[in-house]
Amino acid sequence: MPTVQVSTMTPVAVMVGANRIVQAAGIIHPLGNADLAPEDEKALRRRIVEQALHALRTEVTRPTVFTTG
Amino acid sequence: MPRYTTAAMRLELRWSDVEEVAAAAATWLVGARLEVDLDALRALLAADARLGAVRLDLVHPGERVRIGRVFDVIAPRARLDGEDFPGVLGAVARAGDGRTLALAGVAVVATDQQTDNVGTLAVIDMAGPTAALSAFGSTHNLVISAWPAPGAGRSDYLAAVRLAALKAAVHLARAAGEREPDRVEVFALPPSPRVPAECAHLPRVAYVFQIHSHQRPTGLDEGILYGDPVRRMLPTIVHPNEVLDGAVLRGFMGRSVTTWAIQNHPVIRALYARHGRALWFAGVVVTVAQATEPERVRSAFLAAGLVAHALGADGAVLTKIGGGAPHVDMAQAAAQCEALGVKTTVVVEDMSTDGSAEGMLLFDLPGVDAMVNVGSSQEPLTLPPMDRVVGADDLVPRLQGQTRATYGTLCGAIEQVGATRVMAEVR
Amino acid sequence: MDARPLRVVCYVNQYFGTLGGEDRAGLGPQAMEGAVGSARAVQQALGEAGTVVATLACGDNYAAEQPERAVAELVRLVAAAGPDLVIAGPAFLAGRYGVACGALCAAVQAELKIPAVTGMHAENPGVELYRRQVHIVSTGGEAARMGDEARRLVALGLTLARGETPGAPAVEGYFPRGVTRNVVTAASAAERATAMLLDKLAGRPFASEVPRPAFPAVPAPRLVKTLEGATIALVTDGGLVPRGNPDGVEPLNATRYGAYSIEGKTGLDAAQYDNPHRGYDTSWVKQDPHRLVPVDVARELEQQGAIGKLHETVYSTVGVATTLAHSARMGREIADKLREAGVDAVILTST
Numbered sequence: 001m002p003t004v005q006v007s008t009m010t011p012v013a014v015m016v017g018a019n020r021i022v023q024a025a026g027i028i029h030p031l032g033n034a035d036l037a038p039e040d041e042k043a044l045r046r047r048i049v050e051q052a053l054h055a056l057r058t059e060v061t062r063p064t065v066f067t068t069g
Numbered sequence: 070m071p072r073y074t075t076a077a078m079r080l081e082l083r084w085s086d087v088e089e090v091a092a093a094a095a096t097w098l099v100g101a102r103l104e105v106d107l108d109a110l111r112a113l114l115a116a117d118a119r120l121g122a123v124r125l126d127l128v129h130p131g132e133r134v135r136i137g138r139v140f141d142v143i144a145p146r147a148r149l150d151g152e153d154f155p156g157v158l159g160a161v162a163r164a165g166d167g168r169t170l171a172l173a174g175v176a177v178v179a180t181d182q183q184t185d186n187v188g189t190l191a192v193i194d195m196a197g198p199t200a201a202l203s204a205f206g207s208t209h210n211l212v213i214s215a216w217p218a219p220g221a222g223r224s225d226y227l228a229a230v231r232l233a234a235l236k237a238a239v240h241l242a243r244a245a246g247e248r249e250p251d252r253v254e255v256f257a258l259p260p261s262p263r264v265p266a267e268c269a270h271l272p273r274v275a276y277v278f279q280i281h282s283h284q285r286p287t288g289l290d291e292g293i294l295y296g297d298p299v300r301r302m303l304p305t306i307v308h309p310n311e312v313l314d315g316a317v318l319r320g321f322m323g324r325s326v327t328t329w330a331i332q333n334h335p336v337i338r339a340l341y342a343r344h345g346r347a348l349w350f351a352g353v354v355v356t357v358a359q360a361t362e363p364e365r366v367r368s369a370f371l372a373a374g375l376v377a378h379a380l381g382a383d384g385a386v387l388t389k390i391g392g393g394a395p396h397v398d399m400a401q402a403a404a405q406c407e408a409l410g411v412k413t414t415v416v417v418e419d420m421s422t423d424g425s426a427e428g429m430l431l432f433d434l435p436g437v438d439a440m441v442n443v444g445s446s447q448e449p450l451t452l453p454p455m456d457r458v459v460g461a462d463d464l465v466p467r468l469q470g471q472t473r474a475t476y477g478t479l480c481g482a483i484e485q486v487g488a489t490r491v492m493a494e495v496r
Numbered sequence: 497m498d499a500r501p502l503r504v505v506c507y508v509n510q511y512f513g514t515l516g517g518e519d520r521a522g523l524g525p526q527a528m529e530g531a532v533g534s535a536r537a538v539q540q541a542l543g544e545a546g547t548v549v550a551t552l553a554c555g556d557n558y559a560a561e562q563p564e565r566a567v568a569e570l571v572r573l574v575a576a577a578g579p580d581l582v583i584a585g586p587a588f589l590a591g592r593y594g595v596a597c598g599a600l601c602a603a604v605q606a607e608l609k610i611p612a613v614t615g616m617h618a619e620n621p622g623v624e625l626y627r628r629q630v631h632i633v634s635t636g637g638e639a640a641r642m643g644d645e646a647r648r649l650v651a652l653g654l655t656l657a658r659g660e661t662p663g664a665p666a667v668e669g670y671f672p673r674g675v676t677r678n679v680v681t682a683a684s685a686a687e688r689a690t691a692m693l694l695d696k697l698a699g700r701p702f703a704s705e706v707p708r709p710a711f712p713a714v715p716a717p718r719l720v721k722t723l724e725g726a727t728i729a730l731v732t733d734g735g736l737v738p739r740g741n742p743d744g745v746e747p748l749n750a751t752r753y754g755a756y757s758i759e760g761k762t763g764l765d766a767a768q769y770d771n772p773h774r775g776y777d778t779s780w781v782k783q784d785p786h787r788l789v790p791v792d793v794a795r796e797l798e799q800q801g802a803i804g805k806l807h808e809t810v811y812s813t814v815g816v817a818t819t820l821a822h823s824a825r826m827g828r829e830i831a832d833k834l835r836e837a838g839v840d841a842v843i844l845t846s847t
Binding site: 202272274284285286335336338339340343347348360383384385386388392393394412413414415416417419420421422423424425426427428429430433438439440441442443444445447448476484486487488489490491492493494495496 | 662664665672673674675676677678679680681682683684685686687688689690692693694696697698702704705706707708709710749775776777816817818819820821822
Binding site: 001002003004005006007008009013015016017018019020024027028029030031032034041042045046048049050052053056057059060061062 | 709711712713714716717718719722723728734776777778779780781783784786787788789790792793794796797802803831834835839840841842843844845846847
């Protein structure tokens with residue numbers, strides 16, 4: 001079952017062998033940012049989740065970090 | 070040769086050894102006996118509107134006493150040539166140059182009377198085997214218990230408690246007054262590049278000091294570097310004397326580090342001790358552990374750049390603060406140093422919580438292969454029964470008898486900046 | 497401590513029990529009175545400190561071909577002899593013998609609560625299999641120095657029998673068990689770090705105090721369906737729990753996780769959730785749980801057809817100071833439940 005880990009601590013995820021890793025927005029709010037307006041924050045969250053879906057359908061053979069550009 | 074005029078920093082710690090502390094009608098130091106006017110000191114501390122009642126207790130090494138609800142420990146210091154704890158207690162100004170009074174054998178212990186989450190607070194034992202594990206089991210301790218004034222918020226209260234402890238630390242050190250110190254310790258380091266020819270062969274060594282972790286963002290009053298809450302701090306260079314002389318205070322997340330250890334910084338002392346003989350102490354870079362990936366990466370290469378390019382260091386020691394995640398910030402900075410050819414050692418905590426060596430580390434980065442550890446804070450520890458509990462009236466039933474705890478609960482047993490002699494050994 | 501001499505049971509194979517060579521490797525477990533064969537070296541090393549009350553023997557093939565049965569039978573024989581300490585081997589480089597020694601010691605400790613020690617060569621497969629559970633003394637490859645090696649086994653065994661903690665592996669001569677223990681050192685961590693750096697700078701050897709982690713590679717399965725036809729589940733280690741924390745998920749060192757329904761929900765109402773996680777400041781995710789578990793946008797993606805279905809159960813635990821063992825177990829359990837429920841892929845959000 002392919003799994004994507006959305007995490008700020010990407011080096012830890014790589015170390016333990018998570019294969020699909022998406023960079024999160026922060027330790028205290030992995031999928032958000034209280035400094036943004038609510039609609040911008042939700043757009044940020046959507047970008048991260050879409051990136052996670054992209055990672056899920058991408059074939060990988062080793063721990064790979066997908067950044068949210 | 071042109072004459073350069075940049076001044077070298079020179080800190081004199083003027084130590085008075087204290088062997089006895091007693092309540093008295095006035096605060097002064099008589100021989101090795103520190104007499105403290107507790108009423109006057111209490112009045113001084115209670116003047117803060119954010120605080121309600123203030124209680125002071127004196128506890129002594131060998132007494133069967135457990136101090137509970139420990140928040141932070143401060144070393145008594147008073148500067149003769151500048152502001153005390155500048156930016157937090159005194160006005161913002163440079164520390165680290167000039168004469169500072171210091172008392173050996175005494176510590177100020179601040180307790181936290183507000184939090185319900187007592188699991189995160191620490192204890193100090195004054196007798197028995199657990200006293201021997203911590204520096205504060207063998208100091209005479211002035212314990213401050215201050216309760217919040219009605220309406221004082223959490224951050225206000227903690228800022229007030231810490232300020233009270235700093236005031237008390239200065240008040241006690243001033244008792245040494247004009248008398249001759251028992252010892253004078255001199256910390257003098259010229260501007261980093263000015264290496265005399267006879268020392269030019271020595272490896273240049275820097276220290277990278279992580280002073281806060283933004284796993285827990287700082288409050289507005291949570292001054293850490295010269296009073297700054299280091300919210301957006303990028304790595305920067307400070308003189309080691311500034312750290313020893315009160316420029317850096319611990320934040321309010323008190324996990325396994327005390328301000329006392331920073332004021333007596335063991336890495337800075339170790340590098341000074343070998344300076345000019347086995348190494349050239351190139352300087353200190355202060356950093357914070359970040360809460361987002363871009364900040365963490367940026368901070369890591371900027372810190373490494375300062376170490377390699379500004380300080381021209383050949384080697385660096387790195388320490389971390391806070392919990393698990395800051396290990397990665399430290400290790401990334403170390404890896405960036407290694408990538409620039411700077412050899413590193415890092416000081417880590419054993420993060421395994423079940424004593425398995427496989428779980429000790431939270432990172433594995435190229436070149437970061439020289440690791441020293443400060444033990445496992447999660448390892449169980451039995452606290453022996455005591456006759457009295459100070460600083461935590463509400464916890465007497467839980468704390469006075471034999472208590473199951475962990476090394477991390479015993480304040481001073483594990484000091485992340487490296488003061489500890491506890492080490493996790495792989496067996 | 498009473499001064500009664502210790503009762504010791506030894507374990508040997510058919511060869512070291514002088515019962516025969518490879519032709520007798522099929523022998524089943526048996527008990528012999530007193531010290532027999534190589535157990536005599538153990539008795540000699542014990543001296544006045546203890547008596548080998550019985551020597552148990554089992555053929556190598558018997559032990560290797562039906563290990564569970566052999567160990568169970570041997571444990572019964574040990575229990576019947578009622579010892580204070582079990583000393584197995586030393587097995588040197590003998591593989592079947594070494595594995596049997598390790599298995600018996602582990603079982604004796606676990607089931608009878610009797611301390612046990614064995615010895616073998618570093619390349620004996622018994623070392624890798626049992627060093628985490630059993631103190632295994634490092635020996636040579638052959639029995640040439642049996643007397644000396646029996647003395648080292650006995651010394652470590654006596655320490656364990658007294659209920660004391662042995663010293664460091666390098667000092668006591670056993671294989672590191674991969675467990676950590678706090679000890680007090682002469683020099684502070686800062687002093688040691690500085691000394692280690694000077695060694696590293698000078699190109700001298702240095703001994704890091706922490707082993708580098710060695711996590712095995714995990715296979716990366718492919719998504720077999722298209723996203724538009726797939727069921728996606730949300731899992732978090734960031735501590736989301738319903739208010740009241742009904743499953744009692746611990747604030748750190750978690751051993752529990754919760755399964756929370758999001759059926760019919762287009763989002764998470766902050767008032768209904770809490771967060772006990774003690775590894776980060778949870779104010780922000782309590783204010784808006786979507787900052788941790790993105791139910792809102794996942795539901796939108798479901799409604800827009802970008803994913804087939806959002807799985808109606810969110811699994812949540814607290815990932816701070818959680819042991820590797822519990823993390824792996826919880827991961828396995830959650831994965832099993834998701835698989836049973838027909839989930840195709842998982843988004844795991846971490847702090």
